[in-house]
Amino acid sequence: MTLTARLNAAPVLALGFRPFFLAAGLSAILSVAVWLAILSGLWPQPGHLAGTAWHAHEMLFGYLAAVIAGFLLTAVRNWTGMPTATGVRLAALVGLWLAGRLAPWLGLPPLLVVLLDLAFFPALALVLWRPLWCGPNPVNRVFLLVFAGMTAAGAMVHLEALGLLVGGAVRGHRLMLDLIVLVMLLVSGRVMPFFIKSALANAQPRVFPQLERLVFAVAAGLLIVDFVRPLGPVAGGLALTLGLLQLARLIGWHDRRIWTTPMLTVLYAGLLWLALGLILDGLPVFTGMTPRAALHSLTVGAIGVLTLGMMARVAVGHTGRTMQAVPLTLLAFILINLAAVLRGLAPLLAPAGYQIWLTTGGLCWMLAFGLFLWGHAPMLWSTRPDGRPG
Numbered sequence: 001m002t003l004t005a006r007l008n009a010a011p012v013l014a015l016g017f018r019p020f021f022l023a024a025g026l027s028a029i030l031s032v033a034v035w036l037a038i039l040s041g042l043w044p045q046p047g048h049l050a051g052t053a054w055h056a057h058e059m060l061f062g063y064l065a066a067v068i069a070g071f072l073l074t075a076v077r078n079w080t081g082m083p084t085a086t087g088v089r090l091a092a093l094v095g096l097w098l099a100g101r102l103a104p105w106l107g108l109p110p111l112l113v114v115l116l117d118l119a120f121f122p123a124l125a126l127v128l129w130r131p132l133w134c135g136p137n138p139v140n141r142v143f144l145l146v147f148a149g150m151t152a153a154g155a156m157v158h159l160e161a162l163g164l165l166v167g168g169a170v171r172g173h174r175l176m177l178d179l180i181v182l183v184m185l186l187v188s189g190r191v192m193p194f195f196i197k198s199a200l201a202n203a204q205p206r207v208f209p210q211l212e213r214l215v216f217a218v219a220a221g222l223l224i225v226d227f228v229r230p231l232g233p234v235a236g237g238l239a240l241t242l243g244l245l246q247l248a249r250l251i252g253w254h255d256r257r258i259w260t261t262p263m264l265t266v267l268y269a270g271l272l273w274l275a276l277g278l279i280l281d282g283l284p285v286f287t288g289m290t291p292r293a294a295l296h297s298l299t300v301g302a303i304g305v306l307t308l309g310m311m312a313r314v315a316v317g318h319t320g321r322t323m324q325a326v327p328l329t330l331l332a333f334i335l336i337n338l339a340a341v342l343r344g345l346a347p348l349l350a351p352a353g354y355q356i357w358l359t360t361g362g363l364c365w366m367l368a369f370g371l372f373l374w375g376h377a378p379m380l381w382s383t384r385p386d387g388r389p390g
Contacts, residue, residue, distance in 0.1 A: 008087035012381040015390045016073020016084060017318060019094045021311045022380050024066035027101065028369040031058040032362050039358075046104035048113045049161050053169040054104065059299060060176045061117065061154055062101050067307045068183070069093065069124050072143065074318060075187075076128055080135030085127045093127060096120055114158040121147040121154070142186070149179050174230060177298065178223040181274070184306060185219055185246070188271055193253055195313075199261055199323070206252035215249065218242045236285030243278030250275065262325040263313050266333045270306030273340055277302050280348075289348070297344030300336075300365065308336050308372060315376040320386040332371035339364035 012018045035055045037043035049057050073084045085093060100117035108116075125147040132140045156172030159165035189212055193205040222238040229235065250271055258264045280294030312329055316322070325333065342361035347354050384390065 004088050007091050010087070011383045013087050013090045014383075015077070015086060015318065016090060017070040017311075017314050018380045019090060020066045020070030020073070020097075021315060022373070022377060023094060023097065024063055024070065024307075024311065025369050025373040025377070027058070027063045027066060029366045029373075031055070031062055032365055036359065036362050047107055048104040048110055049157070049169075053157065053161065053173075056169070056173045057154075057157055058101070060173060060180070061120075061150075061157075062097075064180060064303060064307070065120060065150075066097060067311065069097070069120075071187075071310065071314065072124075072128060074314060076131050076135070076140070079137065079140060080131040082131035082135060084131060089127065093120075093123055096123055110162060114155075114162070118151055118154050118158065121151045143183075146179055146183060150176055153179065171227065171230070174226055175223070178219075178226050180303060181242075181278070181298070182216070182219045182223060184271075184274060184302065185215055188267075188306075189215070189249070192267060192271070195264060195267065196253060196255060196258065199264055200255055200257045203255045203257070205255065208252060211245065211248060211252070215242070215245045218245060231285070231291050233285050236282040239278050239282030241282075243275045243280075243282065246271065246275035246278065262330055262333060263309070263316075263323055266305060266309030266325075266336075267313070269333075269337060270302055270304075270309055273297060273301030273305055273344075277344070280344075293348055294344060296347075296361075297340065300343045300361065301340035304365065304368075305333075305336050305340060308332065308368060312372060312376060315379050318390060319379045320384040320388060321379065326375055328371045328375045332368045332375070335364045335368035335371070339368060 007013055012022070034043055035058075038045060045051065046054050048054075073090070076082075077084045096116070097120050100120055103113040103116045125144055129144070132143055153172040153175040156165060156168040156175065158168075160168030160172075189207070193207055196203050196205045218238055218241050222235065222242055225232070225235045225238055250268070253268075258268050277294060277298035280289075280297050283289050284291045284293060312325065312332070313323070316324075339361045342357045342364060346357040346361075350357075
């Protein structure tokens with residue numbers, strides 16, 4: 001059997017969530033472990049994007065990019081009924097993502113490092129172009145614009161590293177974060193009411209079309225203002241407003257049985273972190289809080305909790321298993337929320353203990369994703385027990 005035939009037949013390459021969720025789990029652990037080691041002086045800085053710029057970049061363009069790719073390569077197939085990359089094409093996409101992670105450490109010419117990293121989202125857009133553009137729902141085309149924005153955000157970060165754009169890293173990473181917030185709002189509005197109806201008998205989550213339109217108008221406004229005039233009163237007001245609107249959405253979706261259904265609880269908790277993170281992100285303009293002091297409520301809280309919960313759900317559901325969390329998965333859900341408290345809230349309440357919060361939060365994060373891999377990696381690299389494709 002040729003290498004191409006073997007790759008096309010490999011269970012781990014049967015659908016996008018399989019290799020990319022494995023990659024995301026490993027990236028989540030290794031990138032934080034390396035970052036803690038760098039801060040402790042136990043590991044050297046990378047040759048490109050050193051310091052906090054590397055850490056932020058790996059979280060957003062490493063870990064999160066893998067989650068986005070795995071989710072969309074799987075979800076878009078369901079949304080459109082059209083095929084997405086598998087086998088060799090999927091392996092090539094994973095290889096490109098991996099090349100972007102390794103390049104800063106290999107002593108390559110800076111321009112090559114930049115090109116390898118920036119190529120990922122255009123490649124993902126190319127792979128998903130046909131189902132997103134030609135599928136039955138024109139709204140899906142917005143993801144192509146999102147990929148373009150994410151590529152531009154990454155370019156800004158690299159331009160500063162090359163000495164060509166002062167402040168590019170901060171602006172680029174914020175643009176990426178705002179794009180991710182927009183994606184989380186879009187995807188959660190599409191799937192969360194459906195998940196609640198599917199899991200809870202007679203549940204009636206309320207969706208208000210005017211509220212949904214307002215949420216996305218404010219989110220788009222925040223993205224633009226953060227790019228043009230960040231940290232000002234308009235940006236702060238928009239962040240506060242968006243956080244409150246997100247709370248209103250969650251109140252409409254709420255059913256008390258969510259809190260006794262762990263696969264829903266973790267997603268709902270992640271969306272609560274999103275609302276809290278946005279509110280805290282807007283407060284510094286109007287209070288004495290340090291600007292961006294609550295950044296980790298958005299990153300570790302909203303992004304970490306929501307993506308871990310979604311990966312666990314997709315891994316179980318798309319491998320033909322019962323939609324329930326085993327004890328190790330429950331512990332992972334608790335640990336990722338604890339990491340969010342330690343990194344997002346504890347430094348605000350007890351700033352003197354920052355180093356403790358940093359270390360313990362990082363350890364909780366790594367343990368959470370270690371448990372995720374322990375429980376879900378065998379599902380991701382093996383065939384479905386029901387024999388169905390995918």
